[in-house]
Amino acid sequence: MTVQYTTAGWARALTHALHQAAGDASLQDRARRLLATGQASPLNVNQGFATTKFPLPGGRVARPRLLVTPLTAGDWDRMETAICARPDAAALAGTAAISDQLTDPAHTAGIPIVPSAQDISHTCTCTPDAARAACPHSVAVGILLTERVRTAPAPLFTLRGRAHHHLKKRLRANSPAPQPADPPVPTADPTTTPLSPRPRFRHKPPERAGRSRTRSRLDLTQALPVLHAPLPEPPEPLPGTQALRALAANAARAGTCLDGQQPAAGPTAGGDIARFLSLVHGAAFRQAAMDHLGLDIVGMGHLQLAHTHGGPAGAAVYLEAFSVDHDTHAHAQASIQPLRPAPTATILCEDNRLTDEAAGIQLRYGPDGRWCPYRAPYGIWQPVPGPSPDPAQAYRAARRSNQRAS
Known part of the structure; x- marks a missing residue:
């Protein structure tokens, strides 16, 4: 039987904590009357606080904040590990409708996602000293947040220090990917000399340590004549002149990085990888780039779209948070x-x-x-x-x- 998960419990648990933190039941009524006027600005949820704005007499503006203690990175890692270990983890937390079963710390490594009253405090500019005490404006922020998480609890994750998409990404990474079937091994002919099979590499090339191949030493100190005429195209299967120029440019770029300088293009390694893949000779390295960046086929397609629309900086934005x-x-x-x-x-x-x-x-x-x-x-x-x-x-x-x- 399919289990039906609900999300309403998030609002109930958060409301209970907010009532305890406010300590004054009359503030709830005043806050609801304030929201009924429809003058609240959109709710803004950030790590550690939620805020909005209300107009005040005389043209002033109240900027209340509901402050919440964020969880540590270690707490989040333990919680995500506990959630991902469940067989129903994808159904439990893999969509925006996060099950309210996760309001029980028993399912999150003993660490509560919903803040306690001790984790909640208030501040507002409705008084000259921006007192850190509950007022109708800051209590109204809590009510707006409660209504928000009733059906979409993801903002509560952001408030506590780590956005929900981090957990979803980890759930996708933990999902076993279908492995292609190996081709049948041909039966060896005893009358012929067996050939060594060609190695197959999935993720990385073989170790280079211990290679005994000697390299010829080139004399790069003598001046060479400059060619004024265009070079003919190299014979197959060598790369064409366009690919060779691009390889030379990438070699020069690598030399710049080795010298400790920051090259002009490509603000990050991920953006530089996307730039390289966009070149003609970079397509052959697409699978290696996917393995290096930890992307699936969809993610790699989005990375290349990000580079197409925004260049190396656009690709960097897709991969990293600044x-x-x-x-x-x-x-x-x-x-x-x-x-x-x-x-x-x-x-x-x-x-x-x-x-x-x-x-x-x-x-x-x-x-x-x-x-x-x-x-x-x-x-x-x-x-x-x-x-x-x-x-x-x-x-x-x-x-x-x-x-x-x-």
Whole structure:
């Protein structure tokens, strides 16, 4: 019989903790009346705090924060290991509808995901000293968060220090991949001399230690004449002149890296790998790159799309998360707010990623100062054309891509 998982328990557990942390039942009623006016800005969930804005008399703005103690990286590693060890882990936590069975610490290595009252505190600018005490504004933040996690508990993971997509990625990595069947071994003919089978390498070449092949020494000190005429194409099966030029450029780039300098293109190793694969002679190394980066076929296809749309920086953004200051996120949120189809829905901010789940759009800030648009038509974020230093332009590009897909 198929087990039906529910998510409502997340809201119940969080509400209980918030009531204990606030300590004043009347604040809950005042907070609900405040939310009934419809003046709250979209909820912003970050690592360690959730926040929004409320207008105050005199043109002032209240910026309340619900502060939550994040879990440590070691805590998250132990929890993810415990979750992934379950036979029903994919059904339990593999989608946005995370089962509320995980509210029980017995399923998460004894470490609670839902914060306790001792893990919760409040702050708000509605008073001059931004007192760290519960007020209707900060309690309203908790109510907004509770309604959010009732059906989509992923923001609670971000609040506690590690986004849900980390767990989903680990679940996908733990899923056994189908192995291709080995071809039948031909029967040896006793009348012929057996040949040594050609080795098959899945992930890495054989060890080079112990090779006794000697290398000829070249004299590179003498000057060589410059060829003014174009060289003829090398005979088959040697690479063509275009591939040889690209190989020479990559050799020069490798020399620059060995000298301790940062080459001009390719801000990270992952971005440089994507750049190399885009070259004619790089296609043969696609499987080796997948093994090195830990990507499946879909992931490698998305990496190459990211490079096509955004260059090496776009590929780096796909592979890695970069730290972005709060002002950069705040500017991006203000820029895209008039464009959002659901302006009151939650915006999630983690590292360099700004996610509007209600619109199915994510923006990722790259090392080149551009926002790269993403969409998730099948539950996995994939890059789309239109990186721009203006987050509003990148958001428009993502919306256009969604409209074309529909």
